[in-house]
Amino acid sequence: MYVTHPYDDPYIDMLVEKLEDAAKKSEFSAYETVEFAAAFVQSLPYSFDSETTLFDEYPRYPIETLVDNGGDCEDTSILLASIIDAMGYGVVLIRFPEHVAIGIKGSENVTGTYWEYGNSRYYYLETTGEEWRIGQLPEEYEGVSAYVYPLVPIPILTHEWTTSPEGYFALLEVKVSNVGTATANDVYVYAGFDAGNDQLWNPEQSTPTDLEADYILTVQLYIRVPLDEHTRLCVQIVMDGYAVDESYSKWVDT
Secondary structure (H helix, E strand, O other): OOOOOHHHHHHHHHHHHHHHHHHHHOOOOHHHHHHHHHHHHHOOOEOOHHHHOOOOOOOOOHHHHHHHOOEOHHHHHHHHHHHHHHOOOOEEEEEEOOEEEEEEEEOOOOOOOEEEEOOEEEEEEOOOOOOOOOOOOOHHHOOOOOEEEEOOOOOOEEEEEEEEEEOOEEEEEEEEEEOOOOOEEEEEEEEEEEEEOOEEEEEEEOOOEEEOOOOEEEEEEEEEOOOOOEEOEEEEEEEOOEEEEEEEOOOEEO
8 A cells, every 4th residue: 555555656756757867877777777776765774663753663655755764674665666666667565574675576587586476576675775686685584484465556444433312313424534545346334233242233334335545435324222222333334245444332321
């Protein structure tokens, strides 16, 4: 999500244009242009999230790393992946238990360490420290298992809600936000009062709809309150038939 989010695109595109112009003047090959872009990111100062933010872990969007003039391994990997992707080259994120780097899609004539993913080879490229080349793997990561993450836009749904009494009903207003980078399909709100054993009293459902990235869906539901029960209100956000986010009120006696 951090790599593919469109908000950074104008800034990344301007940066890529500058890098490619400089590479063209130096008559760099495509391979050398990628390493030239990597050298720019590798030159940024390394900083721990705990030193520059209020959090132990704080992934930065590409524009944040540029404005902050650096970050840790995940920040510089996100930035470089964004640059390489905008240049039109295949790229993935490579994640070790305590480290993140990127992989550059290359053919068999490229040398060095690579991971196979989707019938392609992705050659390791370090984003922290200077003078790392494509295919060079730091010694401490030799033989260490890693996950490969392709740059696939995905929807991510969050929600917040308020409720107010309306006679024998509770008026529920839910705001569903798509903070991801792709359209969420068949999104609806499903809510009711907890009846125990994964059952709900008086459940109600909103009309399914598609929710584009960075859009907010507001839904109102009237839910009949069960009488003389110890219960709570349950709210689920459903996408493509699966509950992807949920929340609950405090327990109350009705």
